Amino acid sequence: MEFNFIVAAIAALIPMVLGFIWYNPKVFGSAWMKSCGFTTEDLKRASMLKIFILSYILSFFLATMVTILVIHQYGFFSSLMSDPDLLKEGTEINLYAQDFMAKYGTNFRTFRHGVFHGVLSGIFFVLPVLGTNALFERKGVTYILINVGYWTVCLGLMGGVICEFA
Secondary structure (H helix, E strand, O other): OOOOHHHHHHHOOHHHHHHHHHOOHHHHHHHHHHHHOOOHHHHHOOOHHHHHHHHHHHHHHHHHHHHHHHOOHHHHHHOOOOOHHHHOOOOHHHHHHHHHHHHHOOOOOOHHHHHHHHHHHHHHHHHHHHHHHHHHOOOOHHHHHHHHHHHHHHHHHHHHHHHHHO
16 A cells, blocks of 8 residues: 555645634634734744745645544554565465455545544544643633644544545
């Protein structure tokens, strides 16, 4: 099973596109700035090109991990990683793997299933990490809800796209 670089690269755009909407002042941007203690002038001083480039790279890393979370067939192949010779052409396990993928290779490969796993990742990975950081940074519940909500929706959309098209 091969990693689909193009689908991961497209899915990595989702946080940027959603961020333009989510953090727009007419949506959650004003509340987010207030919860962070930012002013419009603070945001203008940042190097947006640098931020967008680094954000895209980090989003690509995230898309790589989301792929493993939402496509269950990777689990089958990861169990064989200890001995790469097992999957050489013509071996018994290679023939089994081909048969397995022919029968089950598209199971649970829907947008909806990917969204489900993406949302679970938001709740069970993002919330504990960002929530803990926010508590120690003395940020309020608004800050937590805006950011965790954003990442939960992002991961849901990324999971859906990756699961459907990778």
